[in-house]
Amino acid sequence: MKNRWIYHLSRKKDLDASLELEFYIPSAEDKNDGFVHFSTAKQLAISAKKHRNGEKDIFLLEVDTHLIVDDLRWEPARNNEYFPHLYGAFFKKYVTRLTAISIDDSGNHLLPKLKDEPHE
Numbered sequence: 001m002k003n004r005w006i007y008h009l010s011r012k013k014d015l016d017a018s019l020e021l022e023f024y025i026p027s028a029e030d031k032n033d034g035f036v037h038f039s040t041a042k043q044l045a046i047s048a049k050k051h052r053n054g055e056k057d058i059f060l061l062e063v064d065t066h067l068i069v070d071d072l073r074w075e076p077a078r079n080n081e082y083f084p085h086l087y088g089a090f091f092k093k094y095v096t097r098l099t100a101i102s103i104d105d106s107g108n109h110l111l112p113k114l115k116d117e118p119h120e
Contacts, residue, residue, distance in 0.1 A: 054107030
């Protein structure tokens with residue numbers, strides 16, 4: 001199911017590299033795969049554990065898919081579940097919330113309340 005709200009976990013160093021730009025510079029993993037990885041609210045905790053477990057200086061970027069005109073595709077990935085992938089520039093104007101993420105003593109990210117509603 002396509003969701004209106006999607007989420008990206010970014011390292012501080014990647015955000016810092018984008019400070020003077022209108023878009024975010026993709027992570028090394030995103031560059032390697034050829035697209036920017038996102039998750040829905042229901043997918044995010046597992047994605048954080050799999051791809052950013054124990055990492056500090058992580059930021060959550062909330063994106064309203066209504067703001068993305070082109071280049072967003074929903075493709076099967078982990079467990080054949082559909083994930084949002086952005087094949088174009090990740091413009092800052094897509095982001096509706098930017099939040100620093102803390103971790104607990106086990107290395108799990110403490111995520112804020114996330115929006116979960118279908119894309120209409």
